[in-house]
Amino acid sequence: MTERLTPTDHGLARAAQILRTGGLVAFGTETVYGLGADATDSLAVARIFEAKGRPRFNPLISHFPDAEAAFTQVTADPRAQKLAERFWPGPLTLVLPRSPRGEICDLATAGLPTAAVRVPACESALALLRAVGRPIAAPSANPSGAVSPSTAAHVLNGLDGRIDAVLDSGPCPVGVESTVLDLSGKKPRLLRPGGVTVEDIEALIGPVERSAPLASATPVAPGMLSSHYAPTLPVRLNATSVEDGEALLAFGAPLAGSPLVWNLSERQALDEAAARLFAGLRHLDHEGARLGLRGIAVQPIPQQGLGAAIRDRLTRAAAPRPVTSPPSAQECPVA
Incomplete structure (x- = not known):
């Protein structure tokens, strides 16, 4: 209430x-x-x-x-x-x-x-x-x-x-x-x-x-949010295994095989995953580049509730990069 x-x-x-x-x-x-x-x-x-x-x-x-x-x-x-x-x-x-x-x-x-x-x-x-x-x-x-x-x-x-x-x-x-x-x-x-x-x-x-x-x-503008949101390393969605040279953005039990892991939520709580999403991508991008990794694998995220928003942002992160640098403005559906 x-x-x-x-x-x-x-x-x-x-x-x-x-x-x-x-x-x-x-x-x-x-x-x-x-x-x-x-x-x-x-x-x-x-x-x-x-x-x-x-x-x-x-x-x-x-x-x-x-x-x-x-x-x-x-x-x-x-x-x-x-x-x-x-x-x-x-x-x-x-x-x-x-x-x-x-x-x-x-x-x-x-x-x-x-x-x-x-x-x-x-x-x-x-x-x-x-x-x-x-x-x-x-x-x-x-x-x-x-x-x-x-x-x-x-x-x-x-x-x-x-x-x-x-x-x-x-x-x-x-x-x-x-x-x-x-x-x-x-x-x-x-x-x-x-x-x-x-x-x-x-x-x-x-x-x-x-x-x-x-x-x-x-x-x-088209692609604006994805270009701001995209890390430098390519992002691969819905990964069921980790390929050689990939960092891992995990959700729940992490997949084996990555030298660098950020778990959005070990207990698979979507609110915790949302809260850790931006910091996780930034960490994997920075540390992955330092370690010479070539990409970021992302474990599947549920579609319900906050999962839809998390998946939307990850889809934007995985989108092709624009040729030119985007402006810094943002959408503002706010009060």
Whole structure:
């Protein structure tokens, strides 16, 4: 049963406790209700995808109580500073290079070198974020593909019993998602229109490139996510044996014959496997290259539940590499 909390001191303390211990709490912002988890805890973030039934590990927005906290996790240039001063708190998300000192886990960023950050303009949300003291990853609090929720009742209609709590702060005043602006390159690029107009952004920092509108599971450009996600070593899926010179990404009892193994989950728990996926591929790619291995074999992953998302990312990892270097932007089906 999902707890329904109110933004009193007691309710906020309870919601913060749930988030700090790896639970899921939906909370209202000025845009829509977000489904929050500790963005530094990969297992907690995996629970977001499990609760939503999301078929892909899309990058998530991390929420902060102020710009100072947000900019500890990313590298902010003068454009970002100006936009933060003008529009934060507010419905604007900035995509920026991840800081080497940042704590946001790979699963929250879908393994990309960038992170999406924002400061919501909702007092109860800000109070919650201050109480937690950690980045909170939060896509919209609805089952994947459903309409984004703007009330606590909407959240419960879709996720009751699948999340730990909802912090009921009343209806969301804006009701549409935040504007997402990619500042990871030389030219600002609009990834999603939202609560802050592109005209207001351009008045502050100059011309902004427009991208095609984003669907909830559509990459910004063909092959973009797979090219970001692909390790250097070739990936072979659904392996039932290990060939000579292959590292092994195992699930359950590992296959014999590899000098380098990363087990996603010995007990075959899909949430644990999701939480360990990005780190595992990175480890096998780096250590495999160092050892002179020629590829990565991947044991079969079940299709149900989070297995579909894990398989989707592995399929992208095994896809042919693009000829040119891809841009660093990302899909953002988030609050």
